[in-house]
Amino acid sequence: MSPTEEVKYVTTIHKSIGQHLNAYMLPYGYQFLAELPMTIGRKADRQSLLSQQLKLVYPSSKSPSGAQAANVGENQQKFLASIMQFYREVLKLPKEREIGPNDNFFKLGGQSILLLRLQSKLKRNFKKVPTLPEPFKGPTPLIISQxxxxxQPLLQPAQLSIQARI
Structure with missing residues (x-):
């Protein structure tokens, strides 16, 4: 199965399971195995499963509102790229895991304590940031960047920049 087919398959499974489980119960990644490792007695070898290197496949989060993300201005693109990087850092997501502008913080594995860490990163890097309840209401990079x-104060586009503080 090709990687593209795996993503489509995982997305289908994820949506199907999502109809029956609460969002917090859904896995954020899936592992494909050609077959289960077996012991000599033909039982599933749990120890071997635990020691295997994971190559997770993540459900696609591309949504129809992706077109909305393509229409953002140049200034917002700067904020958007930074916020998506902050998501990756706070959630400790692997580099191969794509983060889109419409990806929900909580569906990527976030929770309230991690949202506090994200808020702290935002405060360190931008002049003004939304109050804490705002990211709970709209937990996507696109909404937060907007x-x-x-x-931000009304500045000329050349003056608008991300303020990194060390």
Whole structure:
């Protein structure tokens, strides 16, 4: 099965399971195995399963509102790229895991404590940031970047930059 087919298959499974389970119960990645490792007695070898290197396949999060992300301005693109990088750092996501502008923080494996860490990163890097309840209401990079852009003082595009503080 090709990687593209695996993603489609995993996305289908994820959506199907999602109809019957709460969102917090859904795995955020899936592992494909050609066959289960077996012991000499033909039972599943659990120890071997635990020691295998994981190559997780993640469900696609591309949504129809992706077109909305393509229409953001140049200024918002800067904020958006930074926020998506902050998501990756706070959630400790692997580099191969794509993060899109419409990806939900909580569906990527986030929880309230990690959202506090994200808020802290935002405060260190931007002049003004939305209050903590805002990311709970709209936990996607696109929405957060729009809120940050709305809070910034009216500056000329050349003056608008991300303020990194060390």
């Amino acid at each position: 809120k940050i852009l709305d809070l």
